[in-house]
Amino acid sequence: MSTWELETRQVSKQFPDGTCALQGIDWGVRRGETMALIGESGSGKTTLLRLLNRLVEPSSGTIFIQNNLATSQAPMTLRRRLGYVPQNGDLFPHWTIRRNVCLVPQLLGWSTDQQQDRFNTLLTLVNLDPAQVADRYPIELSGGQRQRVAVARALAADPAIVLLDEPFSALDSLTRHELQEQFLSLKTQLQKTMVLVTHDISEAFRLGDRITVLKDGRIHQIGTSQELIDTPATPYVASLIQQTPARQH
Amino acid sequence: MAPGPFYINMRIASRIVGAVFFFICLLPLPASPNSTIIVGSKNFLENRLLAEMFAQLIEAQTPLHVERRLGLAGTHVCFEALKTGGIDLYPEYTGTGLVTILGEQPMRDPTATLNRVRTEFRKRWNLWWLAPLGFDNSYALALRRDRAEALGLRSISDLVKVASTLKAAFGYEFIQRADGLPGLKELYGLQFREVVGMQQSLKYQATDKGNVDVLDVYTTDGRLAVYDFVVLEDDLQFFPPYDATALVRGATLERHPELGTVLSLLTNALSPARMRELNLRIQEQGEAIPEVAYDALRDLHLVKEDHQAATATAKTSESFLSYMWERRATLMVRTGEHLGLAGVGLLLGIALAIPLALVLERWRKGAETTIRIIGMSQTIPSIALLAFMIPLFGVGVLPAIMALWIYSLYPILRNTYSGLRDAAPSVVETGRALGMTEWQILRSIRLPLAAPTIMAGIRTSAIWTIGTATLAAFIGAGGLGEPIVAGLQLADVQLILSGALPATMLALAVDGLLGWIERLVQPRGLESSQ
Numbered sequence: 122m123s124t125w126e127l128e129t130r131q132v133s134k135q136f137p138d139g140t141c142a143l144q145g146i147d148w149g150v151r152r153g154e155t156m157a158l159i160g161e162s163g164s165g166k167t168t169l170l171r172l173l174n175r176l177v178e179p180s181s182g183t184i185f186i187q188n189n190l191a192t193s194q195a196p197m198t199l200r201r202r203l204g205y206v207p208q209n210g211d212l213f214p215h216w217t218i219r220r221n222v223c224l225v226p227q228l229l230g231w232s233t234d235q236q237q238d239r240f241n242t243l244l245t246l247v248n249l250d251p252a253q254v255a256d257r258y259p260i261e262l263s264g265g266q267r268q269r270v271a272v273a274r275a276l277a278a279d280p281a282i283v284l285l286d287e288p289f290s291a292l293d294s295l296t297r298h299e300l301q302e303q304f305l306s307l308k309t310q311l312q313k314t315m316v317l318v319t320h321d322i323s324e325a326f327r328l329g330d331r332i333t334v335l336k337d338g339r340i341h342q343i344g345t346s347q348e349l350i351d352t353p354a355t356p357y358v359a360s361l362i363q364q365t366p367a368r369q370h
Numbered sequence: 371m372a373p374g375p376f377y378i379n380m381r382i383a384s385r386i387v388g389a390v391f392f393f394i395c396l397l398p399l400p401a402s403p404n405s406t407i408i409v410g411s412k413n414f415l416e417n418r419l420l421a422e423m424f425a426q427l428i429e430a431q432t433p434l435h436v437e438r439r440l441g442l443a444g445t446h447v448c449f450e451a452l453k454t455g456g457i458d459l460y461p462e463y464t465g466t467g468l469v470t471i472l473g474e475q476p477m478r479d480p481t482a483t484l485n486r487v488r489t490e491f492r493k494r495w496n497l498w499w500l501a502p503l504g505f506d507n508s509y510a511l512a513l514r515r516d517r518a519e520a521l522g523l524r525s526i527s528d529l530v531k532v533a534s535t536l537k538a539a540f541g542y543e544f545i546q547r548a549d550g551l552p553g554l555k556e557l558y559g560l561q562f563r564e565v566v567g568m569q570q571s572l573k574y575q576a577t578d579k580g581n582v583d584v585l586d587v588y589t590t591d592g593r594l595a596v597y598d599f600v601v602l603e604d605d606l607q608f609f610p611p612y613d614a615t616a617l618v619r620g621a622t623l624e625r626h627p628e629l630g631t632v633l634s635l636l637t638n639a640l641s642p643a644r645m646r647e648l649n650l651r652i653q654e655q656g657e658a659i660p661e662v663a664y665d666a667l668r669d670l671h672l673v674k675e676d677h678q679a680a681t682a683t684a685k686t687s688e689s690f691l692s693y694m695w696e697r698r699a700t701l702m703v704r705t706g707e708h709l710g711l712a713g714v715g716l717l718l719g720i721a722l723a724i725p726l727a728l729v730l731e732r733w734r735k736g737a738e739t740t741i742r743i744i745g746m747s748q749t750i751p752s753i754a755l756l757a758f759m760i761p762l763f764g765v766g767v768l769p770a771i772m773a774l775w776i777y778s779l780y781p782i783l784r785n786t787y788s789g790l791r792d793a794a795p796s797v798v799e800t801g802r803a804l805g806m807t808e809w810q811i812l813r814s815i816r817l818p819l820a821a822p823t824i825m826a827g828i829r830t831s832a833i834w835t836i837g838t839a840t841l842a843a844f845i846g847a848g849g850l851g852e853p854i855v856a857g858l859q860l861a862d863v864q865l866i867l868s869g870a871l872p873a874t875m876l877a878l879a880v881d882g883l884l885g886w887i888e889r890l891v892q893p894r895g896l897e898s899s900q
Contacts, residue, residue, distance in 0.1 A: 176799070176803055197805050197806075197807055198805070199805075200802075200803060201804070207796065208796070211796050211799075212797075213797055213801070213815060214893070214896055215818050215895045216895065225804055225805060228804075228805055228810075258895030259895060260896075274804070284803075
C-alpha cells in the first residue's frame with residue numbers, strides 16, 4: 122500500500138502533433154494535502170491535472186487514484202468522484218445556479234430533496250445566499266460570485282479529491298485575495314486532497330502545502346515553500362523564488 | 371430538479387413546429403388518378419390559350435377530369451414533362467419539334483415537316499402529333515412601320531445591310547434555338563449592333579420607347595396590328611413551318627382513345643387571322659384566357675351555350691386594392707400552395723440538415739468537404755435546378771419540393787455545424803470533466819447553446835425557400851409565382867404585383883414568426899438584457 126492519494130509512475134504524454142508535454146513523471150499527493158502545480162504555459166502542469174481525471178490519457182506510465190489504477194473504472198464514473206474547478210469558473214450559462222451546482226448529484230441520481238439540502242449547505246459554505254441566487258443565471262452574478270459557485274459545484278457530491286485549474290487567475294486582485302483567504306479556511310474545514318494549478322508563485326506558496334515546479338514537461342522540484350526557498354533544486358526554481366516577495370505567513 | 375427554461379421553450383417550439391407541419395399536411399397535394407388528363411403549356415400566351423381550349427374541349431366532350439399545368443418554362447420543360455408523364459399533352463409546333471427537339475435541319479414543306487416529326491416522335495418516345503389546328507405560327511422579324519419605311523426595309527436581306535446600326539430584342543429561346551438567331555446569322559449573315567434578351571410581352575413596349583429596333587415575333591401575334599409593325603419577308607425561306615397541334619402521349623391515347631377523336635375536332639379550325647384576333651383579346655384587352663378559350667370553342671359549336679355570361683375582366687382603372695380584393699379567393703389558394711411548397715421543402719431541409727450536421731460534428735475530417743459540396747448546390751441557378759428535377763420527377767409539386775429541399779439545406783447545415791462546433795468549448799470541456807456523457811453534453815449543452823445559431827440558419831433558409839418557390843410556377847407547381855409568370859407574359863403589372871406583393875409579405879411574416887421562435891429557443895441565461 123502506497124501512502125499516496127494520487128500517484129503517477131513514469132508517466133509521459135506525447136501529443137499526436139509530436140509535442141512532448143510530460144516526460145517520466147514520478148509524482149504523488151498525500152491524503153488531505155493541497156499540492157500546487159506551478160510552471161509557465163507549456164510546462165505540462167495542466168496536462169498533469171487532466172491526466173488525473175482522464176481528460177487526457179498518458180502515452181506511457183501508470184496513474185493511481187486512491188491506490189486504484191485510474192483505468193480500472195470508466196472515465197465518467199471517475200470524473201464524478203473528482204471535484205473540478207475550471208479556469209474562469211466556466212458555469213453553464215443557460216442553467217440556473219441551482220442546476221449548475223447540482224449537476225453531479227443529479228448525474229449520480231440523488232433525490233430532489235437531497236440536492237436541495239446539499240445546495241443550501243454548499244452555497245452557505247462559499248458565502249453565498251442560497252435563496253437569493255438559486256434561480257439566477259451566471260450572467261447575473263459577479264466574477265467572484267461565479268467562481269464561488271464553481272467551487273460549490275466541484276464540492277457538490279462531496280468528492281475526496283478536488284482538482285482546480287487556475288481557479289482565481291481571471292479575477293481582479295482584490296477579489297482574488299478575498300477568495301484565496303476563503304479557500305484557506307475551506308481547506309482546513311474540509312480536509313480534502315487538492316491539486317491546484319497556478320502560474321502565480323505567490324498563490325502557490327499561499328495555498329499549497331507542497332509545491333511541484335514543472336518546466337518543459339519535467340519536474341524540477343517538489344517540496345514545501347520553505348524547502349523551495351532554502352534549497353532550490355535547480356537554477357530555474359531559484360529564479361522563480363527571486364520573483365516572489367518575502368513570505369507573508 | 372426543475373427542468374431548465376430551455377426545455378420549456380423547446381416544448382413550446384416543438385408544438386409550433388408540429389402545428390405548422392399539421393397545417394401543411396392538410397394542404398391538398400395534387401394527385402393524378404387514371405381518369406385525369408393533365409394538360410400542359412409553355413409560358414407564352416398563345417400556347418396557354420390553346421392548352422386552355424384543349425382542356426375545356428375535353429371537359430365538355432368527355433367525362434374526364436382535366437388538370438392544368440399551364441405556363442411551364444419553355445419547350446424543354448414541356449417536352450421532358452410529356453416524356454416522363456408529368457403531363458399528358460400540350461400544344462406544340464411542328465418546326466419546333468423538328469429543329470429544337472429532334473435537332474434536325476429545317477424543311478420548307480409543312481407536310482413533310484409534320485410527317486417527319488410524326489414518324490420520329492412515335493418511334494422514339496411514343497408521342498403523337500395530332501392533326502394541325504390550321505395556322506402556322508412562325509417566327510418572323512419585325513420593325514415598327516415608321517422605322518422600316520425610313521430604312522426602306524421589306525425583307526430580311528434588306529435588313530442585313532443596315533443591321534450593324536440596329537439594336538434587336540429577342541426572346542431568350544430565340545437567341546439559342548437553331549431555328550432562331552444562330553441559324554439566321556448563318557444563312558443571311560445577319561449581324562446586329564446589339565442583341566438583348568427580353569420577355570416576349572415586354573418587347574413591344576420597348577420599341578415604343580424607341581430604344582429597340584428589331585424584334586422576333588410570332589406571326590399570329592395580335593399586337594403586330596396594334597403597334598403597326600412590318601413583318602420582314604423571309605426571302606431566303608429560313609423559318610421552317612410551325613403548324614400548331616396537340617402533342618399527346620401514346621400511352622394516354624391508348625388509355626383514353628376518345629381523346630384523339632375529341633381533339634381532332636379542332637383540325638383546321640383556327641385560321642391565322644382568327645388566332646391573331648384571339649391573341650389580341652388577351653394581350654391588349656386584358657380578357658381572361660379561359661373566357662377567350664370558351665368563346666373560341668363556342669363559335670365552333672364545340673361547347674354548350676349555357677356557360678355563364680363572360681364577365682369581362684377588361685383592364686379598368688380600378689384601384690390595386692380592389693383588384694386584390696376581387697382576386698382574394700385565388701390569392702388565398704396561391705398563398706396556401708406557396709406556403710405548402712416552401713414549408714415542406716424547408717421541413718425536409720431541417721430533417722436532413724440537422725442530423726447531418728450532428729454526424730459531421732463527430733466526423734470532422736469530412737465535414738468541410740461535405741458542406742462545401744452541398745454549398746455548391748446554391749450556385750446552381752434556381753430555374754436550372756428546377757429544370758434538372760423534371761427528368762427525375764416530372765412536373766408539378768414534387769420536383770419543385772425536391773429543388774426547394776436541396777436549396778434549403780446549406781444555411782441550416784452550415785449554421786448547425788458551426789453552432790455545435792463553436793459552442794463554448796471550455797464550457798463543453800467542463801461538462802466532460804464533471805462526468806457528463808457525450809450524449810448528455812450534446813443534448814443539454816451544445817444543442818441549447820447552438821439553438822440561436824441553428825434557428826438563424828433555418829430563418830435564412832426559410833426566406834430563400836419562399837423566394838425561390840415563386841419560380842416553381844415555371845414547372846407547374848402553382849404558388850404565388852403563377853400570377854407573376856402570367857403577369858410577365860401579359861405585361862400586366864397589377865397581375866405581377868398580385869403575386870409579388872403577397873410573396874414579399876409572406877417572407878416578412880415568416881421571418882417575423884421565426885424571429886419570435888428564435889428568441890423562444892434562446893436559452894435564458896444568454897440574454898444580454900439586464
